[in-house]
Amino acid sequence: MEDDSKEVREMREEDDRNTKCMNWCFTEFDSDSIGLDYDRPSDFVTSQWPIRQKVYIIYRVLAGVFLLVWASGDMAYETIEFYQGQLWRWFVFASNWGFLLLALTSVYQAVTSVLYEYKTYWIMDPIYIRATPLVLKIQWMLFNISSNAALVVTTAYWAFIAFVSNAPLLTSDMSRLKHTANTIYVLADILIGATPIRIYHMFFTVFAGSLYVVFNALYFINNGSLILKTDDSTKGHRGYYFMNWSQPVEAICTAVLGMMLCMVSQLCLHGLYHLRTYFHRRCFPEGSGTDSELQNIIASSPSYNTLRESYGEKVVPDKLR
Template sequence: MQFFKRFWKGLNNELQKKHFGFEYNHVHLFYKSLWQKNEVSAYYLLYRWIWAILFLSIYIACTILQFCEGKFFIYMTNWGFGLATITMVYAAVQVTCWHYDVGNVRSLVQESGQKANTTCSLKVYWVLHNVSLLLALIISTVYWIFLNGRMNKPVRFPAISIITHGLNSICMLIDFIIVAFPLRLLHMVQTMLTAIIFFLFTLIYYLCHGTDEFGNPYVYPILDWNDPKRCLVTFIGIFIMIVCYWILLFGAHKLRQAFNRAFSVVWTPHAVGLI
């Protein structure tokens, strides 16, 4: 019951105009795992670089195998995985700078305390993570429900398809659970803008007589501009999905915070005698 009270209180607080932006008092949380106790963690640093290398390796392999004279870059799947790759590499660099106090990053934040400002680099990271997380879920859902087996072309690399349409979401959700910085409800607009950009791209691509690698006059069958009504339905459906997923993620964010508070209490030395 207490969780739901905190959830609704947090929901009302999140809908304030100030949370549309990127100001946040606890800047150090962008460099840490939610589950680490100390200011730096070798385990978290290792995790960040494993994730970065994994995503980068997969993306490079996908680009080489599926380049198809540049057609690789017309798909939202590859936009999403590319953004996720940038996010993971960016996060690894940020955490490395924090861990080794490169450029006095950690020292300056610790000296400033809650007066530390969210730097431009952290704002970029926040946006990248928000968009990558939600896009991964949207891409996986749309592919497995609406596109798998309905693309009018063979799946040339089944393993890669599973990785980019399934493993992407799993990895981003794991990262969502591990990172310490907050999820802002109003930040769903960032992914909405990304979706709008992609929809406009598919329209321009169609008007320029662009095709996929097999000559089909569309990027995805559900975005075939020969049938504008279908495209509009897809557009609305994606937006509804964005809202629903982001609200669920917000609830999950509050839940992980509750678990973290409980975990912190249980493992606090003063609380050991209460177990």
């Protein structure tokens, strides 16, 4: 009897694993997963863990200010140290694109988190609380691109550039720190926040990477400039040496490898997202009550009474009363 019950348990566990795997496939590879609709928009502005929203806001604000100051300082430092005062050359490198986007995304997240706490109706639909507003769709897209780009930049740097290039710009201590700390922040941020990560959203980063490839090719073809006329002294500064468009096969292969790395990075981020939710379920099996939290915030918001006075009781659905 014991052997039979053990066999039954094993069969049930295997069935559960198969069911979970099938559900994951149906969810992740469904056509709806390509878009930016999500039924718990509050996840974009709250933590996965049961911490006070004000604590999360402090984290978001500090991260946003720190990254923005760092990006600005890096821009000024490299312009003076390596670009002979020509600020526009800072934007030639993909790592700088990713670093700046990461900083701006962090600031964006800080703003939406503050609004969610104090002016909920500015970013949340008071009637359709499960509808993702445009402001959070934009945040989700920026978050995916900046997080994925950070992993791509760090991986490419430490797997290839750091050991092959002798250029002071790419081998300085500041450069090493910039190409490492960005991914450390992204990994920590994914574990702290509640933002979901979908596999199909890798195509946002692939599209952004394609824009950079076009920019890089045009920049190279125009002798190190797009809209500015430069003297001969800038012709040797056309960005990455392995994106040499006078040898198009090498440049195209590099671009394709970069796109493939974007896909691998998205899988890693998606896996980390599932690891976070797994530990959350293990630590808090009853759930965090995200929907209840959203309803409480909406009901206690100063804007709540204003809407009721202006439009009457019908504006607020029964489940929010």
